[in-house]
Amino acid sequence: MEETNIVNEKPSLNFLEEIIENDLNNGIHKSIITRFPPEPNGYLHIGHAKSICLNFGLGKKYNGRTNLRFDDTNPVKEDVEYVDSIKEDIKWLGFNWAEEHYASDYFEQLYLWACELIKKGLAYVDDQTQDEIKLNRGTVQTPGKNSPYRDRTPEENLRIFQEMRDGKYADGEKILRAKIDMAHTNMHMRDPILYRILHTEHHRTGNKWCIYPMYDYAHGQSDSIENITHSICTLEFDVHRPLYDWFIQQLGIFPSHQYEFARLNLSYTVMSKRKLLQLVQEGHVSSWDDPRMPTICGFRRRGYTPEAIRNFCDSIGVAKRDNFIDVGRLEFSLREDLNKRANRVMAVLDPIKLVIDNYPEGQTEELEAINNPEDENAGTRKLTFSNTLYIERDDFMENPPKKYFRLSLGNEVRLRYAYFITCTSVEKDSQGNITTIHCTYDAASRGGNSPDGRKVKGTIHWVDANNHINAEVRLFDRLFISETPEKTEDGKTFLDNINPDSMKILKNCKCEPSLKNVKHLDKFQFERLGYFSVDYDSKEGAVVFNRACTLKDSWKKD
Ligand code: ATP
Ligand code: MG
Numbered sequence: 239m240e241e242t243n244i245v246n247e248k249p250s251l252n253f254l255e256e257i258i259e260n261d262l263n264n265g266i267h268k269s270i271i272t273r274f275p276p277e278p279n280g281y282l283h284i285g286h287a288k289s290i291c292l293n294f295g296l297g298k299k300y301n302g303r304t305n306l307r308f309d310d311t312n313p314v315k316e317d318v319e320y321v322d323s324i325k326e327d328i329k330w331l332g333f334n335w336a337e338e339h340y341a342s343d344y345f346e347q348l349y350l351w352a353c354e355l356i357k358k359g360l361a362y363v364d365d366q367t368q369d370e371i372k373l374n375r376g377t378v379q380t381p382g383k384n385s386p387y388r389d390r391t392p393e394e395n396l397r398i399f400q401e402m403r404d405g406k407y408a409d410g411e412k413i414l415r416a417k418i419d420m421a422h423t424n425m426h427m428r429d430p431i432l433y434r435i436l437h438t439e440h441h442r443t444g445n446k447w448c449i450y451p452m453y454d455y456a457h458g459q460s461d462s463i464e465n466i467t468h469s470i471c472t473l474e475f476d477v478h479r480p481l482y483d484w485f486i487q488q489l490g491i492f493p494s495h496q497y498e499f500a501r502l503n504l505s506y507t508v509m510s511k512r513k514l515l516q517l518v519q520e521g522h523v524s525s526w527d528d529p530r531m532p533t534i535c536g537f538r539r540r541g542y543t544p545e546a547i548r549n550f551c552d553s554i555g556v557a558k559r560d561n562f563i564d565v566g567r568l569e570f571s572l573r574e575d576l577n578k579r580a581n582r583v584m585a586v587l588d589p590i591k592l593v594i595d596n597y598p599e600g601q602t603e604e605l606e607a608i609n610n611p612e613d614e615n616a617g618t619r620k621l622t623f624s625n626t627l628y629i630e631r632d633d634f635m636e637n638p639p640k641k642y643f644r645l646s647l648g649n650e651v652r653l654r655y656a657y658f659i660t661c662t663s664v665e666k667d668s669q670g671n672i673t674t675i676h677c678t679y680d681a682a683s684r685g686g687n688s689p690d691g692r693k694v695k696g697t698i699h700w701v702d703a704n705n706h707i708n709a710e711v712r713l714f715d716r717l718f719i720s721e722t723p724e725k726t727e728d729g730k731t732f733l734d735n736i737n738p739d740s741m742k743i744l745k746n747c748k749c750e751p752s753l754k755n756v757k758h759l760d761k762f763q764f765e766r767l768g769y770f771s772v773d774y775d776s777k778e779g780a781v782v783f784n785r786a787c788t789l790k791d792s793w794k795k796d
Contacts (some may be wrong), residue, residue: 252556254292254497258468270302270467274328274335275457277309278441279319280511281526281533282327284547284568286792288502291551293470294333306335310342311456313440314676323526329533332544337464341508342442344463348451349403351459351489352414352432356395360488361432361733362388363398364415370411374420375428381421382428388417402435405448409435414449418484426481430454451625458482461494469494470585472501473560498556504565507532507725508732522736524718529773529784530717530740541761541771541786543579551770565716569787576761576769581609581616584654585697585749585764585783587711589628591703592675594659597625604702605685607655610763612736619752623656626703628748633698634675638665643695645675651696654765658683658694700764701748709749709781712773713742749781756781763789 261267272293275540276286297304310316328335355361364371364385376382390398395414402412411630414433422428432455436674437448438634458481461469469482476498486493503509508517517523517531526533529540537547550571554563584607602624610616629645638646645651650660657679665674682689686697716737723735753762760772773782 254296254468254470254499254556255299256764257497257682258296261467262300267467270297270300271305271336271465272297272302272468272470273305273307273461273464273466275309275460275471276324277312277315278317278324279312279315280320280515281323281535283509283511283514283534284504284507284532284537285413285502285509286327287331287534287547288551288554289470289472290328290333290546291330292499292556294328294335295552296468296470297336302467303336304333305337305339305466307341307460307464309453309460309559310340310440310442311438311451311453313438313450316441319443321365323535327538329521330538330544331534331547339464340442341442341451341460344456344460345443345447345451347463348456348459349449351491352399352451352455353396355416355488356399356414357392357433358488359392359417361395361414361416362390363395363402363412364429365387368410369752371431373411373427376420378425385415385429386418386428399433402433402449405437407435409437411435416455416481416484424467424477424480426454427484430481443742454478454481455485458494458496459489459491460483461496462486462489462492465492466494469496471496471498472500473558474501493566498555498558500560502551502554503560503562504532504568504722506563506723508718513732516733519716520733522733527774529712531712532543537579539771539774540757541576541577541759541769542572545759546575549575554659556627556698562722566791569693569791572787573769573789576763578612580761580763580769582607582611582765584621584701584748585709585711585747585753585767585770586587586628586630586699586701587744587747587764588631589701589746589748590631590634590672590675592627592629592659592677592700594627594679596663596678599625601625605655615677621655621701621750624702624704624706627653627700628706629675629698629700633696634661634664634672636672644698645677645696649696650692650694651698652683652686652694654697655686655697656684656700657681657686658692659686670789699767701750703748705751706748707751707754707781709747709753709783710775711744711747711770711783711785713744713785715740716741747783753781761786 274293294304364387374383413431415429418427420428431452433449436450460729479496482496527535527539550568603620604620606618607621644660647661659677659679661677663676664672667673717740718735719737720735723732756772769786770783771786773784776782
């Protein structure tokens with residue numbers, strides 16, 4: 239994929255914008271209300287970010303509003319920890335919700351509406367077991383069978399439903415179903431379940447309820463209560479839409495409409511919350527915010543900016559058919575953003591000592607360095623220089639191949655912002671490893687400028703060994719080796735596609751002293767090495783950096 243296409247894409251309306259403009263122009267709605275409806279059963283991932291940018295973006299673009307609604311109808315897997323993290327992540331992405339709601343706040347209203355459906359003969363209590371219900375649903379080819387309890391009178395249904403609420407029955411003993419059509423071509427319309435009994439404490443309603451509404455019953459009605467005009471969800475819900483509409487019609491309530499778009503899938507990434515939870519629980523990653531995780535908090539910790547994520551979400555558009563997006567596009571977005579805002583600094587990840595034999599021992603001088611060539615307001619800083627430096631081990635080769643323009647015996651290179659140096663000799667330990675590189679410098683090349691038009695092909699970065707800080711640096715690679723980690727052969731799982739080398743920890747890195755007082759999540763470009771962000775593990779005197787991304791896409795196929 240040509241990266242430049244992303245930037246130059248002509249803005250045209252996506253299909254949701256077309257629908258909304260049509261609704262507004264034709265007076266179907268005066269203004270729009272959208273919502274983002276997470277289930278608080280995990281941390282948000284980049285797919286959710288797409289949905290957030292879409293819903294909040296549409297609300298903003300059309301001067302409408304966007305609500306945050308927690309779809310908290312399943313007390314078994316939900317938790318306040320997730321509620322808090324979801325709110326933090328949405329705010330961090332840069333969005334503010336108009337109203338904060340919880341489906342659980344609507345439990346009483348949903349219960350009353352269920353009673354209304356019962357009274358209208360449109361819902362009944364079924365005593366069949368889960369297995370019987372499943373069996374009697376039939377298949378796509380064959381119609382289902384009516385439940386023997388289908389013709390209970392509204393009075394009897396009301397009484398038992400009340401008893402279900404009062405806790406008279408055990409989990410699974412009875413359920414409430416809509417009475418629609420057991421032969422319907424859409425399986426979701428074959429008397430779908432509205433309520434099940436669950437004697438489980440809910441993170442908000444405590445032990446007030448022991449019956450809980452199903453997603454399909456709760457979702458549309460919650461939209462309707464909030465006057466949501468455009469209820470946007472992912473494609474797999476299109477088969478649920480007839481049911482969504484059926485409830486609203488039968489109850490005669492505000493007609494919210496559901497629209498579906500293709501969920502975001504990223505290469506080399508898994509996105510299901512269940513699988514992400516498994517990665518955390520089984521210790522394949524350290525936490526939900528492990529910098530290798532595709533969670534919003536993981537990206538944040540890795541060094542992503544909200545702008546990079548938002549630009550990515552906007553650039554990929556809104557699809558109507560499922561597709562895979564190259565994870566390289568997300569990295570491209572980050573690089574583009576950090577290039578503008580991250581100050582350049584020098585750091586050496588794999589240091590080797592370099593001594594300049596003709597530079598006076600004990601002398602030190604200050605050299606000027608540009609903070610960010612992309613931002614003229616970023617200014618300059620002073621670097622100290624002395625006779626002992628660190629350079630990157632792989633910037634020197636004893637037996638260089640042709641076209642190796644970095645340092646080698648007898649070869650001259652430029653030290654960034656400093657001087658031209660020429661390598662004269664190396665020192666080795668008893669095993670033959672190089673321990674020190676000896677050079678001479680040309681005092682006339684101060685600032686890295688050629689004194690006499692003499693050209694050097696290589697410029698390398700360095701850190702003053704007499705004035706530096708030590709740091710730990712964590713390098714990341716993709717968490718999965720497969721482009722589609724969930725596609726596996728028989729007997730294998732996505733876990734078999736984990737990249738065993740997805741993290742490398744370097745403990746002996748040397749950085750220029752300007753990095754001494756950094757704060758968590760401060761971001762820098764380490765010259766020639768990539769973009770780095772200060773990790774939460776960083777403490778005063780023990781700085782830890784995460785590499786957010788390299789300077790170029792190292793995975794790109796030429
Ligand atoms: P998962 O499949 O990861 O468990 P989910 O759909 O169950 O996700 P919810 O909390 O119900 O998670 O999702 C909240 C909203 O985010 C829903 O509207 C859902 O459609 C949307 N969403 C979830 N995953 C994606 C995705 N990959 N791309 C776009 N939108 C998504
Ligand atoms: Mg869901």
